[in-house]
Amino acid sequence: MSLLTVENLCAGYGGLRVLFDVSFGVEEGNITVILGANGAGKSTLLRALSGMIPATGTATLEGRRVVGRGRHRSAARLGIGHVPEGRGTFGSLTVEENLRAGGYHRPRSEVESSLEGWYEFFPRLGERRRQLASGLSGGEQQMLAIARALMGKPRLLLLDEPSLGLSPKLTGTLFTSLRAIKERLDMTILLVEQNAHLSLEIADDALVMSAGRLGPKQSAAELRQDQQIQRAYLGA
Amino acid sequence: MTVLLQQILDGLTAGVLYAAIALSLVLVYRTSKLVNFAQGELATFGAFLTWQFHDWGLPLSVALPASVAVSFVAGALMERTLIRPLLESSNHLGLFIVCLGVLVTLLQVEAWIWGYQVKEMPNVAEGPPIALGPTMISRQNVVIIAACVLIAVALWFLFQRTRFGLAMRAASDNTPSANLLGLPVTATLTFSWGIAAVIGTLMASLVAPNQFLQPGMLLPVLLYSVAAATLGGLDSPVGAIVGGLVVGVVENLAGTYVPGIGQDFKQAVAFAIIMIVLLARPQGLFGSRTVVRV
Numbered sequence: 001m002s003l004l005t006v007e008n009l010c011a012g013y014g015g016l017r018v019l020f021d022v023s024f025g026v027e028e029g030n031i032t033v034i035l036g037a038n039g040a041g042k043s044t045l046l047r048a049l050s051g052m053i054p055a056t057g058t059a060t061l062e063g064r065r066v067v068g069r070g071r072h073r074s075a076a077r078l079g080i081g082h083v084p085e086g087r088g089t090f091g092s093l094t095v096e097e098n099l100r101a102g103g104y105h106r107p108r109s110e111v112e113s114s115l116e117g118w119y120e121f122f123p124r125l126g127e128r129r130r131q132l133a134s135g136l137s138g139g140e141q142q143m144l145a146i147a148r149a150l151m152g153k154p155r156l157l158l159l160d161e162p163s164l165g166l167s168p169k170l171t172g173t174l175f176t177s178l179r180a181i182k183e184r185l186d187m188t189i190l191l192v193e194q195n196a197h198l199s200l201e202i203a204d205d206a207l208v209m210s211a212g213r214l215g216p217k218q219s220a221a222e223l224r225q226d227q228q229i230q231r232a233y234l235g236a
Numbered sequence: 237m238t239v240l241l242q243q244i245l246d247g248l249t250a251g252v253l254y255a256a257i258a259l260s261l262v263l264v265y266r267t268s269k270l271v272n273f274a275q276g277e278l279a280t281f282g283a284f285l286t287w288q289f290h291d292w293g294l295p296l297s298v299a300l301p302a303s304v305a306v307s308f309v310a311g312a313l314m315e316r317t318l319i320r321p322l323l324e325s326s327n328h329l330g331l332f333i334v335c336l337g338v339l340v341t342l343l344q345v346e347a348w349i350w351g352y353q354v355k356e357m358p359n360v361a362e363g364p365p366i367a368l369g370p371t372m373i374s375r376q377n378v379v380i381i382a383a384c385v386l387i388a389v390a391l392w393f394l395f396q397r398t399r400f401g402l403a404m405r406a407a408s409d410n411t412p413s414a415n416l417l418g419l420p421v422t423a424t425l426t427f428s429w430g431i432a433a434v435i436g437t438l439m440a441s442l443v444a445p446n447q448f449l450q451p452g453m454l455l456p457v458l459l460y461s462v463a464a465a466t467l468g469g470l471d472s473p474v475g476a477i478v479g480g481l482v483v484g485v486v487e488n489l490a491g492t493y494v495p496g497i498g499q500d501f502k503q504a505v506a507f508a509i510i511m512i513v514l515l516a517r518p519q520g521l522f523g524s525r526t527v528v529r530v
């Protein structure tokens with residue numbers, strides 16, 4: 001059964017409609033990647049799922065509605081960790097304070113042990129725990145944003161272009177960490193990316209979005225072979 | 237020399253009040269990105285309440301906490317009813333007009349209830365002034381300085397040592413992220429307005445014996461406080477305090493030593509400070525650069 005099921009999702013900004021009847025499922029424990037060009041609507045999809053913008057249609061996470069009427073709870077409380085486009089870290093707070101904010105709705109004792117766990121997983125964050133987040137490098141900021149979202153112990157992690165602004169090498173390291181997070185925590189991840197090459201390497205399932213519409217779900221391995229995708233995204 | 241020291245001490249004493257009102261402005265600015273021009277008048281209104289409670293026969297030790305409590309509710313209500321809807325629709329001109337509207341309304345309500353005759357507010361601390369080396373300071377001023385220190389320490393504790401304070405800082409740093417993480421963003425907003433009103437009422441009640449309690453009592457002070465907040469950086473509580481003290485001292489020294497300024501032109505000093513800061517260092521001494529959007 002899918003962990004997240006999305007049906008006929010429509011969303012946009014004011015009068016501008018961006019998503020058109022988007023339907024898909026995300027399997028528990030998988031990394032699902034959505035590929036698409038600039039302006040395809042990838043970020044809009046994630047924003048609709050985490051309630052940052054209003055949407056119609058339905059989306060259910062483990063059977064609980066996350067989109068539509070009666071939804072007043074934050075993404076974190078619904079079990080969604082959203083790492084937004086551009087990372088959204090709190091620059092005027094220290095690394096540790098950022099992480100504590102991520103665990104805000106969890107009991108204090110759990111927060112302490114999670115903190116140590118993430119410092120072990122991302123040693124760079126541990127070394128810089130007392131520094132302001134604004135002083136971190138791009139890669140470190142991305143690690144912080146991911147760890148902060150995971151401090152809330154989500155069921156589903158939404159990642160909006162984590163590779164943005166990172167060198168190919170750093171992106172590779174980051175994606176290896178994502179794979180490890182998936183395996184160690186059995187985390188379900190929905191990843192939105194323009195970097196098809198690296199994301200298809202770590203993903204299990206893949207979909208392509210263009211102009212606010214979503215194509216069929218394929219296995220990531222299958223899509224890697226796809227001629228059109230190779231031409232459009234892999235530069236072959 | 238003694239005159240100079242006395243001038244500096246008087247400047248610091250005045251500066252403490254500017255710093256406190258500047259702190260209120262900064263608290264509101266951080267959460268609402270708005271300079272609340274009614275902040276000083278809200279404080280004056282609070283001082284009238286203290287006076288009224290006292291006039292009804294309550295001792296100051298009861299009257300002051302009572303008006304402080306009422307102020308918290310009034311500040312929080314103002315945010316909930318007048319500010320929130322306009323903030324949500326990003327109506328910045330609307331917010332400016334609402335603040336001016338509240339200022340004018342408060343002035344008229346005060347005049348209507350209490351009139352323009354100056355009210356006698358009792359001092360919290362009576363007795364002869366205390367000698368500090370060659371300079372003198374009144375007991376009431378010692379209380380005022382102590383109150384400001386207390387406010388600063390309490391705010392530091394709130395921001396740096398409590399979970400809710402962390403949420404307040406996070407929400408003012410990046411509101412969308414704070415919402416995603418489920419931080420109590422709207423509560424931090426309401427609370428900031430309440431605390432800003434509390435600071436104002438406490439300080440205004442303490443300075444009222446020196447300042448002539450009447451409608452508009454703190455209008456000149458608001459000007460200095462805006463200068464102080466601008467100097468410190470609009471989003472920095474530490475900056476507000478440093479800014480307040482600097483403005484107080486500069487204003488006093490300029491009034492005494494710079495020919496032509498005297499007591500009549502002292503308010504121009506506040507404007508001069510605001511302009512110089514805005515031109516030379518728009519983010520102020522301690523503010524974050526991102527605050528100033530052009």
Ligand SMILES: Nc1ncnc2c1ncn2[C@@H]1O[C@H](COP(=O)(O)OP(=O)(O)OP(=O)(O)O)[C@@H](O)[C@H]1O
Nearest residue numbers: 013016018036037038039040041042043044045194
């Ligand atoms: N805040 C906004 N207000 C109005 N329109 C927006 C907003 N954000 C995005 N759009 C529009 O919605 C459409 C989809 O944008 P979206 O950000 O979802 O694309 P994307 O697939 O994430 O692109 P990118 O890869 O560049 O991040 C675009 O046409 C964009 O102009």
Ligand SMILES: [Mg+2]
Nearest residue numbers: 042043044085
């Ligand atoms: Mg995007």
